[in-house]
Amino acid sequence: MKTLSINELNNKATAPVRTKIIVKLRYFTIFPNIFETYFKLYILDYLIKFCAENEMKTILRSNFLNPVNHDKCDFLCDYCLTIDEQGKIASLEPYSEKLTGNNDRIVDLSNSVITPGFIDLHSHLPQYSAIGIGKGALLPWLSNYIIPLESKFSNEQFAHEQSVAFFNEALSFGTTTIVTYCSIHRHATSIAFETASDIGIRAFIGNSLIDLPNEAGYFxxxxxxxxxxxxxxxxxxxxxSEKLQYIVTPRYAGSCTKELMSYSANFAKSNDLFIQTHLAENKSELELMKKLHPEFDNYTGIYDKTGLLTDKTLLAHCIYLDQTELAMIQNARSIVCHCPTSNRYLSSGIMPLVDYQKMGLRIGLGTDVAAGYSLSMLNEAKEAIETSKSYDISKDENGNDISAANAFYLSTKGAAENLNIADKVGTIHIGLDADLAIFDLDIKQLSANSEDILRSLIYKKFNQSAKAVLIAGKRVYGSL
Structure with missing residues (x-):
């Protein structure tokens, strides 16, 4: 029969089980040699079974918003969610006293709403401290405010302080997965990874790739x-635990040579990595592309010809695109990152979200800090809704405003699908990781209509912190 050492036992058992086994081992100290060196497998199995049967479960009793698709969100009123020892959702069912055992701990969150953790598809960690600073159009704003700030990330202490602040604030708003640019600096980007790991957030992180010389020397x-x-x-x-991924990050065609863009595309393909860049954010940017890359027919064609347009490419903004360019993006199945707050802050323009959705483009939302002035994805959902109304007004049309369910889907399940992590997060289903955001919200005076509940959540809580946030079942922010 196979025997196990104490170290092997320690590796096999979970933390709660290890604690209880250690307690029981104190009764066997009269046999130190036997129990220090060997464990019969049947004894180990018995102890693990004993501990599992006596383990106290934590059950969250609350109200749940669960995204289904662009048009639908399920509202589950007075349900109970159980999280297993691996941090996965073990059960989700209507509350009943029969669900609980004598040892179970029920957390009453009946005056709260629980959602999947939000997923931010586009942001800039090094720009965090510049929120609300500066004005003007994109290119002057970058030169006057952002590049000088990002250059400071050569200081590792500064990089660490900013990384801690950035990830903690994202968590406070219920964001459990974030895709972010870092500065050009290797060590600052490494610090961002280490900080994200320490804090527990899921993240796609990449150093900004810039090789075209500029006056600031930032390349x-x-x-x-x-x-x-x-x-x-x-x-x-x-x-x-695979929560962190490197994402290849050519800043945009205005800061990269063709050689760098081609190398980035080949490297990403060889290593099965995601790519992120910017596209058609501002009209002046379009003119710059014509000067820098006159051999290409259009802006999107630069990425297409250099291999950057793939089904794992995130394209931020995408405001000014013609039908040829949209067809390229659709054929490549690249992902459009809609950043309505940023687009308005820099007066860049309005992306026709509903038109793009009707085409079948893959789309998600991004806060785009610091041009976006908040890391709250509820704020971004609100801005997506309001901007769609503004687009209607500008075109003297009706029917292009999006629903709350649509904006919520783009911030959760839809984003998870775009990042190929929908088998882990993005919805509240048995077997998925328990990435959850909990918000205080009294729903007693509201109807049970999910759209009303969603609108109340989005418009009341867009600038407020969550009550608590869990990632893989572990509380990473707030309290229960």
Whole structure:
């Protein structure tokens, strides 16, 4: 019969089980040699079974909003959710006294609403402290305010402080997965990964790849970039139980040579990595592309010809695109990151969200801090709804405003599908990781209509912190 050492037992048992086994072992101290060296497998199985049967479960009794598709969200009133020891959702069913055992701990959250953790598809960690600072159009704003700030990330202490603040604030608003740009600096990006791991958030993180010389000196050589990418992928990709991923990040075609864009595309393909960049955010940006890359027919064509347009590419903004460009994006199945707050703050324009959805484009929402002035995805959902109304007004049309269910889906399940993590997060279903955001919201005076509940949540809580946030069943923010 197979025997196990104390170390093997420690690795096999979960933390609660280990604690109870250690307690029981104190009764066997009269046999130190036997129990220090060997454990019969049947004894181990008995102890683990004993501990599991006596383990206290935590059950969340609350109201749940669960996204289904662009048009539908399920509202589950007075349900109970149980999380297993792996941090996965073990059960979700209507409340009943029969659900609970003598040892179970029920957390009464009946005056709260629980949603899947939000997923932010586009943001900039190094710009966090510039929220609300500066004005003007995109390109001058970048030159006057943002590039000088990002340059400070060569200081590792500054990079650490900003990373802590950025991820903690994202968590406070219920964001459990975030896709973010970092500065051009290898060590600052590494610090961002380490900070995200310590805090527990899921993140797709990439150093900004810039090799076109600029007046600020904020760029790197192609050889340095290659070395930095190799280092960061080898050290951080798929770490912390695969919660962290490296994402290839050519800043935009206005800061990259064709050689860098092609290399980025090939590297991402060879290593099965996501790509993120910017596209057609501002009219002046379009003119810049014509000067820098005159051999291409249009802006999107630059990415298409250099291999960056893939089904794992996130394209931020996408405001000014013609039908040819939209067809390229649709054929490649690239993901459009809609950033309505940022688009308005810099007076960039309005992305025709509903038109793009009717085309079948893959779309998600991004806060785009710091042009976006909040890391709250509820705020971004609100802005998506309100901007769709503004688009209607500008076109003297009706029917292009989106529902709360649509905005909610883009912030949760839809985003998870775009990032290929819908088998883990994005909805509240048995077997998925318990990534949850809990908000205080008295629903007694509201109808049981999910759209009304969603609107109340979005418009009342868009600038407020969550009560608590869980990632893989572990509380990472707030209290229960």
């Amino acid at each position: 790197s050589s192609l050889e340095t970039i290659k070395s930095d990418i190799d280092f960061l992928v080898n050290k951080h990709h798929l770490t912390n």
